Amino acid sequence: MTPRRERSSLAGWTNAAGAALWPPVVAGLLLSAALVPSDTTIPSLTLVPALAFYRWAKHAPAALVCPLAALGGGTLDVLAHGPLGFWALVYAAAAALGASGRAMSGSGALVNLALFALHIAALCGLMAGLTALCTVAVPDGRAIAGELVLAVAAYPVIVLLMGGSSAPSVRSGQ
Amino acid sequence: MVPFSGRTNGRGFSRTSGGRGINFVVAATLFLCGGALTLSELEPAAVEPAREAMARMLTPIAVAGAGVADTLAGPLRSAWAWAGGVGGPGSVSADEDKRRSVLAARVADLERENSDLKALTGYVRSAKSALIAGRIVMRSSSPLSHTVVIDAGSASGVHEGLPVVAGGGLIGRVVQAYEDQASVMLLTDRLSRVPVAIGQGMARAVLVGAGEHPPRLEFVTPGAEIKAGDLVTTSGIGGVFPRGLSVGIVADGSGGPEVRLTAGEDDPLAAGVLLVDGPAYEAIATVSTRTQRILGQAMPQAKPGEGAK
Numbered sequence: 001m002t003p004r005r006e007r008s009s010l011a012g013w014t015n016a017a018g019a020a021l022w023p024p025v026v027a028g029l030l031l032s033a034a035l036v037p038s039d040t041t042i043p044s045l046t047l048v049p050a051l052a053f054y055r056w057a058k059h060a061p062a063a064l065v066c067p068l069a070a071l072g073g074g075t076l077d078v079l080a081h082g083p084l085g086f087w088a089l090v091y092a093a094a095a096a097l098g099a100s101g102r103a104m105s106g107s108g109a110l111v112n113l114a115l116f117a118l119h120i121a122a123l124c125g126l127m128a129g130l131t132a133l134c135t136v137a138v139p140d141g142r143a144i145a146g147e148l149v150l151a152v153a154a155y156p157v158i159v160l161l162m163g164g165s166s167a168p169s170v171r172s173g174q
Numbered sequence: 175m176v177p178f179s180g181r182t183n184g185r186g187f188s189r190t191s192g193g194r195g196i197n198f199v200v201a202a203t204l205f206l207c208g209g210a211l212t213l214s215e216l217e218p219a220a221v222e223p224a225r226e227a228m229a230r231m232l233t234p235i236a237v238a239g240a241g242v243a244d245t246l247a248g249p250l251r252s253a254w255a256w257a258g259g260v261g262g263p264g265s266v267s268a269d270e271d272k273r274r275s276v277l278a279a280r281v282a283d284l285e286r287e288n289s290d291l292k293a294l295t296g297y298v299r300s301a302k303s304a305l306i307a308g309r310i311v312m313r314s315s316s317p318l319s320h321t322v323v324i325d326a327g328s329a330s331g332v333h334e335g336l337p338v339v340a341g342g343g344l345i346g347r348v349v350q351a352y353e354d355q356a357s358v359m360l361l362t363d364r365l366s367r368v369p370v371a372i373g374q375g376m377a378r379a380v381l382v383g384a385g386e387h388p389p390r391l392e393f394v395t396p397g398a399e400i401k402a403g404d405l406v407t408t409s410g411i412g413g414v415f416p417r418g419l420s421v422g423i424v425a426d427g428s429g430g431p432e433v434r435l436t437a438g439e440d441d442p443l444a445a446g447v448l449l450v451d452g453p454a455y456e457a458i459a460t461v462s463t464r465t466q467r468i469l470g471q472a473m474p475q476a477k478p479g480e481g482a483k
Binding site for chain 1: 203359363385
């Protein structure tokens with residue numbers, strides 16, 4: 001085996017290991033979001049799985065991740081006794097945004113960062129809009145900002161847990 | 175090896191036939207989620223069977239997960255307590271000890287008072303009544319709903335609509351009873367509506383859940399004088415909640431009168447609860463002067479003494 005083929009094989013195994021980690025990581029984040037209670041001092045963790053689905057959709061077919069994200073969100077809706085479809089829609093939208101940003105994944109870091117910021121803003125806008133519709137009241141900006149800060153802070157950890165930038169098998173297909 | 179590359183050719187929503195297929199799946203998923211949300215908001219009864227079926231399947235798993243998480247968190251809590259973390263689990267444990275001693279004193283007080291009253295009135299037990307003990311095993315984290323799951327279910331006699339009491343006051347009612355668990359909608363849930371009586375004049379109002387904010391008082395009896403510090407109890411109107419359960423005290427809010435709940439939501443996860451079935455609620459609702467004094471010392475956030483006129 002030539003050194004180049006060896007490297008390619010190793011990268012393949014790393015990719016496979018990273019990909020195998022994604023479902024348990026996403027499931028763990030969903031469970032944490034469902035079980036860690038939020039109160040006035042601790043923001044809710046419910047936006048964190050959205051970013052996990054966002055990240056996942058950058059590397060896996062949207063046709064797989066989007067329905068899975070909806071299922072995960074639906075689970076959270078049921079466990080929390082909230083409006084059925086709320087988190088399902090937010091998580092599915094996050095997966096769709098992640099998949100839509102895939103075409104730009106080869107661009108520079110600055111472009112990727114700007115795109116991420118844009119997607120996060122869109123996700124927060126969707127969440128605030130849905131909250132306003134469901135509660136017929138102006139959503140609590142502080143609570144949403146708290147969730148956002150927590151989710152963005154957790155994003156590097158999610159990236160690390162999900163295989164960092166070594167996993168994007170899609171890139172190798174480009 | 176190209177795992178997960180699928181037919182997207184690495185370009186997200188591509189214009190190939192595979193890409194169109196993916197676009198369709200994503201669009202269909204988003205449409206379904208939006209449809210479920212719309213239906214859930216406009217016609218909750220329509221999605222209730224699906225929700226119930228999913229909840230029956232998921233709740234025991236989540237409760238088991240919460241148990242595992244609690245066990246795993248045990249050593250961390252001990253380490254935190256050992257390190258003397260300010261406001262950490264160590265102080266929660268101390269609070270819990272204090273609360274337990276307060277409740278034990280209160281139970282003894284109530285039992286004595288109850289037996290005295292029974293002797294005075296020649297009470298003969300005529301109606302079936304029951305108190306069911308439970309423990310909160312899971313809390314929801316969604317900002318849109320405030321529910322907890324308790325470890326008592328239909329096997330213990332729990333049924334939908336039962337009022338749930340903890341920490342000296344009403345915390346909510348059972349909205350779904352499974353065999354070994356039940357979901358309880360808290361008073362802070364935006365869907366919660368509780369008919370209440372306020373102060374000595376017994377003005378009537380409806381306590382409306384407001385999510386992260388304290389519950390509000392709406393539909394107050396016209397002309398009724400309500401002031402901060404008035405005691406709020408259940409009025410019994412409507413028949414869902416029995417009359418006389420302690421709820422909290424009136425506080426000034428930016429958008430009108432609010433209620434500071436006797437049983438705060440910051441109770442520890444392992445907080446015990448009582449489900450009240452039948453006339454036994456009277457025993458819980460009766461808060462003697464001595465108990466008020468004890469509660470006033472132990473739970474300054476509730477300040478039950480303020481409402482005494």
